[in-house]
Amino acid sequence: MTRLDTLAISAAALLAGMGLLAAVPAQANGPEMVTLEDGSKTQKGAKPEDGKWMTPDGDPTYHVKPDGIIDWYAYSGFRRYHSECHVCHGPEGEGSTYAPALKESLKTMSYGDFVGVVASGRIVHMPGGGESVMPALGDNKNVMCYIDDIYVYLKGRADGAIGRGRPAGRDEKPAAAKEYDKACFGE
Numbered sequence: 001m002t003r004l005d006t007l008a009i010s011a012a013a014l015l016a017g018m019g020l021l022a023a024v025p026a027q028a029n030g031p032e033m034v035t036l037e038d039g040s041k042t043q044k045g046a047k048p049e050d051g052k053w054m055t056p057d058g059d060p061t062y063h064v065k066p067d068g069i070i071d072w073y074a075y076s077g078f079r080r081y082h083s084e085c086h087v088c089h090g091p092e093g094e095g096s097t098y099a100p101a102l103k104e105s106l107k108t109m110s111y112g113d114f115v116g117v118v119a120s121g122r123i124v125h126m127p128g129g130g131e132s133v134m135p136a137l138g139d140n141k142n143v144m145c146y147i148d149d150i151y152v153y154l155k156g157r158a159d160g161a162i163g164r165g166r167p168a169g170r171d172e173k174p175a176a177a178k179e180y181d182k183a184c185f186g187e
Helices: 003-017 072-084 111-120 147-158 175-184
Strands: 033-035 041-043 047-049 052-054 122-125 131-134
Touching (some): 052 072, 072 147, 111 147
Antiparallel strands (some): 033 041
């Protein structure tokens, strides 16, 4: 599956989040984390495709080597999360007084639901009459072009595969990621 295929899936998830397409039921929290023979961590059944790790359901996921080196997409997600999301959701997805801990949310939230909420936004009515508002970011290319990467990073945090702080290192950027960047930004 290419990143452009993944973008098509993301678009379907966006439409599902907007209520314009029926959402396909998925496991709430995805496959469990496993340790592979080489000591690396990923989700059960995940395999690399053009440098990107994918679950058997076609969802993007993380790959963390025993020395803490993470795959390119998880590292990109770390960078993108901290440039676009951490102001509200706190460093490393830990949450804040302003917005929930995405590290906890991704323990039960599916990939499609995550993309739908980020793209379309959401209002949660709080006890006592307050509201929690997630703005719609579907037109923000700095978020949507990297939504898979942000998801992968946060899923790794939720599963305990990626720790707090700057990752120990990253894999090289795959050619598919370079091509996707150009296509998403219209270069």
